[in-house]
Amino acid sequence: MLERLNQSMEHIERQLxxxxxxxxxxxxxxxxxxxxxxxxSALAGMPLSExxxxxxxxxxxxxxxxxxxxxxxIAVRYGYGSGEAFARAFRAMHGVGPGEARRSGxxxxxxxxxxxxxxxxxxxxxxxxxxxxxxxxVVGFKARVPLVHSGPNQAIIDFVRGIGSQAMxxxxxLSDQEPQGVVAxxxxxxxxxxxxxxxxxxxxxxxxxxxxxxxxxxxxxAGSWAVFTTSGPAPQAIQNLWRDVFTQxxxxxxxxxxxxxxxxxxxMSPDQTEADAELWLPVExxxx
Numbered sequence: 001m002l003e004r005l006n007q008s009m010e011h012i013e014r015q016l017x018x019x020x021x022x023x024x025x026x027x028x029x030x031x032x033x034x035x036x037x038x039x040x041s042a043l044a045g046m047p048l049s050e051x052x053x054x055x056x057x058x059x060x061x062x063x064x065x066x067x068x069x070x071x072x073x074i075a076v077r078y079g080y081g082s083g084e085a086f087a088r089a090f091r092a093m094h095g096v097g098p099g100e101a102r103r104s105g106x107x108x109x110x111x112x113x114x115x116x117x118x119x120x121x122x123x124x125x126x127x128x129x130x131x132x133x134x135x136x137x138v139v140g141f142k143a144r145v146p147l148v149h150s151g152p153n154q155a156i157i158d159f160v161r162g163i164g165s166q167a168m169x170x171x172x173x174l175s176d177q178e179p180q181g182v183v184a185x186x187x188x189x190x191x192x193x194x195x196x197x198x199x200x201x202x203x204x205x206x207x208x209x210x211x212x213x214x215x216x217x218x219x220x221x222a223g224s225w226a227v228f229t230t231s232g233p234a235p236q237a238i239q240n241l242w243r244d245v246f247t248q249x250x251x252x253x254x255x256x257x258x259x260x261x262x263x264x265x266x267x268m269s270p271d272q273t274e275a276d277a278e279l280w281l282p283v284e285x286x287x288x
Contacts, residue, residue, distance in 0.1 A: 004029045035256035042246030047192040054111035061108040140204025142216035175205035179265040187261040234275035255283040
């Protein structure tokens with residue numbers, strides 16, 4: 001998997017001055033476009049679209065400094081429809097406009113080329129199982145919130161606090177299958193998974209029963225799920241689980257992520273310092 005992912009990175013380098021088709025990158029990586037975006041974001045710490053943008057502006061920045069071409073010619077080569085659009089993007093990355101950079105020979109920011117390698121530490125085992133589930137429903141309370149890659153998501157914190165303990169107790173009684181109890185569910189994420197893009201967040205239960213009036217309902221079709229478990233200090237244990245799933249498990253196993261909600265069941269210790277967590281991710285077997 002990582003070898004093919006690196007081949008797709010080489011393709012990006014050859015196409016920086018041409019349109020880049022993410023579907024073609026996925027074909028080179030021998031996976032789905034959805035899984036490629038998910039895998040790249042988890043491994044690189046940024047969306048694929050952001051990496052491509054930063055690589056283009058890195059190469060364009062070098063050409064601004066050393067070539068005699070007009071700034072507009074360079075802008076068009078790297079996909080910008082006008083000098084103004086190029087200048088805005090250039091300044092956002094480099095902290096200086098292209099004209100000023102050319103006149104002063106300013107130091108520019110560089111986005112290095114990425115190459116992925118699998119590091120096997122062998123210090124711990126990852127506990128997981130693959131479950132085939134029939135269709136079910138996510139039933140509960142729903143909010144549209146921004147995506148936050150690190151640190152607390154205040155929008156989610158405020159949303160959950162506003163639900164109320166009585167409503168949560170009534171919701172928990174509807175749970176009739178795994179994962180049991182009240183869970184956090186994320187769905188309808190932007191394909192780029194860029195910081196600040198929005199997603200549907202549910203404080204909900206998994207059920208096959210009827211939803212009460214006024215509840216938010218997300219129907220989920222039958223499919224396979226990879227279920228990962230961890231225990232340890234909160235929130236570090238959960239954050240490390242997410243990291244390890246995408247940096248270790250997916251590259252080492254014949255599965256890829258597929259579209260669908262991501263479900264996290266968390267149970268905190270009485271003093272709120274330790275957590276037992278169960279992460280459910282929709283998966284499918286790689287072809288071939």
